[in-house]
Amino acid sequence: MGRTPFSSCSFILCLACLSTTLAQNSPQVTIYYQPGHTPGASQTTVAAADYTGAAAYNPTVLQPPDLPNPMPSLQFGIQLVNGGTPGTSIPQPGAFMGFSIEMSVANQVLGKNSSYIQVPFLNLMSNIVKRAGAVHVRVGGNTQEFAEMVDSLPNGRILQKELNNTSNPTQTPPLDYTPDLLYMMRNISDFLNVRWYLGIPFNDTNWRLQIAERGQEILGEYLIGLQTGNEPDLYVRHGHRNEGWGPNDFLSEMQSLVSAMQTSASNGSPYASTYQKLLIGPNVNTGDWTPEMVWDTGFVDTLNDNLAFLSVEHYPADNCAAQFNTGGQIVDPQAEFPYYLQHSAGQGLVAPYLNSTAYAQSKGKKLLMFETNTASCGGFAGISDSFGAALWGLDYGLQMAHSNFSGALFHIGGQNVFYNPFTPPPTNQSTFRQWTIGPIYYSAIVMAEALGAKGDARVLDLNVNDGNTYTPAYAIYENDNPVRVALFNYMNDPSGASNYIASIAIGGGNTGQSPSTPSSVKVKYLAAGSVSQKGNFTWAGQTWGDHFASDGRPMGEESVQTVNCDTGNNVCQVQVPAPGFALVFLSEDALSESENGGDDVKTFATSAVTRSINTATVDPQVLATSNGHKAGELKDRLGSTSKGSTGGVGERKVGKAWMMAVVLGIFGGLMMV
Template identity: 60%
Template structure:
């Protein structure tokens, strides 16, 4: 078995003669340590080491330089004003206890830090707790769930292609969500269970109104109802008019159930959340859905994944998709314009009816995504381009989905429970997409996004202009190509013209640039955003590490142009003024430390390559000059940290707490 590295060991202080082994099938902790061969890997999908080959450099070559002419005073084609919290997260309800925390008192510190990063840039974060597992979830008394857990799954009652288990949860889940909102500005969506309609189980609404209050901003009225008949939850004849009738039923039952005494919940429905599986949005709009329930619908919603990996994940019998073959499909701007084109009528329809349309659940591919695609740098570019294209297309928000250990596409993944005392979180490429999108859009809630059709509409080098109050403030530039020679680096030559009859130049004398970078679209982990990173597998406490690197580019004041390069691969966010950068960066981020440790014994380990040549029964020499000392890993035996300074103990505990502990809070809402 191979030794593995986990936490930072305070060198020269702890000297135990111990041997540490890697868990079977699990990838190594540190990026410098070896990982399992992809062909024989049997561990959790979230840490799968499969690495694909980047697509070849396009031929003919992409034009290496292109002009981008922006204009002040407004521009045709820009989007509707967009909120700073445009990109949020959809957390599968069945894994909420892995992502959010253990219960209302113990909240995951990395999750708080990850949300604080977004809040810093966007002002708020929208999070949905739901998905397929919400549809049969039942609120029960805490005493009905053993071992103090907040939810439990019935693994013998799985249904549908994704084999979703029915859930039972206690109101402790809602108290935990409420307490999170006292620490970070998270606003929540929940779902009404929709598999059984006569009567609907509306207990979650009553509890959420009482516990979450106005931090709850929407109740999903069914999740992918167009798939109900395919999954055996409705008759084969079930269609949009049947769904229309069920929404009427839920409103009637809410009014008489006592679960919505103020009537607020009846104004916060969200639907139809169809998955483009036989119904189109127009099929629902044509029932009169929006006109009939206008006063009840806080948002309109759809859900769309560009493809699926269900055949491989669940042995459906359909042909299995080869990730290497479809990898190029995720590395082109055309993928997004084609995917969203069928929704342009619906975004216009929503505006005409005074509604906001959300892409309520999405990611690289349904049924968990693809190894080597969903968990590689190309997905970071894909997700960021997708986010900005949705904003340009007049969606009013989108939610990147979060599953458990068994998916490839997670924005962030907590370590397996049995490794939570020594492993940190794994931050996926889609989280980088969300973080950079928040900074690109900014917190003003008046941002307009324009697809510039950059580089003659080249599919590998798209670009967007970000406007506020009619003025261009930021430019977003992509390069999907992997080319280590540097020959595919592109240069955008940006100029700003004064709008109106007067014309004239308004190009700044200099611009600031931040880069999202990796060596290849196939790279896994350790990407950098302006020089900072969340590391590789098991490496993050939710805070970016490293020194922020913001480049200053001098503009040509004679030609009135600013030339910004974009590496292959990479992304550049160009700030046209210092104020635009300051606004998008936001206030200093609040980070969180734990006030309780779940384990304080035997948590120090060493990097595998060091351990391989240093441990053994002979014991190491004392680096401080003393004799070799043997130690034990068992509590109450000879200390494995002989000579450990008290100050170092405090430092290590603080570091460990920030890395993977829980923050203890009092309940924000009185029961």
């Protein structure tokens, strides 16, 4: 993957990049280098993948599975009660489903640097913030483990990969990055309520704390967690630790890390006392260890004051043999497809963690699914990029919420993966192509609307239709009363003969209330012509298009259906197409909260162009009235980020109109040069 192009239209913000070097004096230091990697080795780059061969745009379309035999009932009842229902989850936020961006591609997804932010990314996040109030994004992954902060890189880059020296099945390169990566993230958060997770490198016990130190300094309240160790249960298998290294050794290294942070605080760091309380662990992949093996070491009790979250990572399958020639058995996506098209898939994924979600609550901690997607090593062609994956991701997310996880991050790689929620075009095509929005992004949008922005959503798997795996349903409660119902139909039948009708009734419960079924409900549909369809899915009639078609804003008119209820029998009959998903809003307030419960944010266009085709435009009058017209007022100045200067990063205030002008008039979200 090549580096992102330089924009002749980009406006260079004066962001001074300060370097903080923390020397830790430890009598015993262990450095784990990637196999074949030595410090100071030469670094190279390669050209961007041709989109016709890149996994992100693979044209493979699979055959939909046959209809189940026997068929499930196509009409069944759902009885909901007011005043509390046993089995509902802990309160869940609308921002439950977030994103994990592999650190090595952050300069493709987020932006070229702090002065050139990807506008489609802003739009995509804005869509979710509008519904959920916030969105949580991790920048990390395998590439965080060997990442080193440097003062600067050639040609103003913020990231540079050593592609000659890779390891792991995913061929992870060592990575250098500059503080401007963090400034770029902070600038994004100044536009939208994006909260960030970062990761501390875990290959060197002379701990490199720069990402924690500078991250806390630059991101401030927007930094909500620091991952410590990415899949440590796979370290031995991948050659990153010696044979026999286990959970107790991991705990010892975690204690060493905390000790280094405490030393940094005692040596005068103004940030260490804060970031040492933001740690996230153990991040096991449940490969060679189970979470219980870590809990049994006393991990949580020992590190209690330092752990902001507990976390695991998990993928349901892997495609490593086909993607990276590992020598293992190659998986046939067509044979795997039916697995992803049933409710039992999400239930099976969550089942091994039910003990851990209960354990986390007993310790007063939240458990995160810190990295997941359809399959590791990039997912499967025809599955990960199909409408079926949108249904699977949404069902899996709701199942995690029901099972008392407190958040989940769906991973984003580069051009060489099938499962991306969203993918910028290859850099050599960014002048004439837009972004590709994958099915998991639709899952995230719908998940945000299903949970709403209040932070009091309790999720219940209803086990309807005699527990049939092809027709699952969830209820979402607020203040112990049902507000939304989520209905799935995994069957594939374009004839319409396999559409089903759910008859929803509300009332009763332990409050003695009489039935309170409304006179009508509102319904939004997530739809496509087939479970194997690629692109052009619709959510409430709107779409993010096909390959290379999106600037992050939904296209088309929103369509919200009104279903009149049978008030005589106190029942609302909602039809769900095969395939499809319906989100039923049981009141106007529930609909309003889902659509507008978050911040009053806007989407963004771009005018940074040097080509006359495929460009977006901005009304000149908008720029004329917003471009720095209050720059003389102190409260609207862009503060310096240099330490000791007026308006340092911790105190800087940027006029909203000024910042909007920068996005609209400067940032090249379509990367046109």
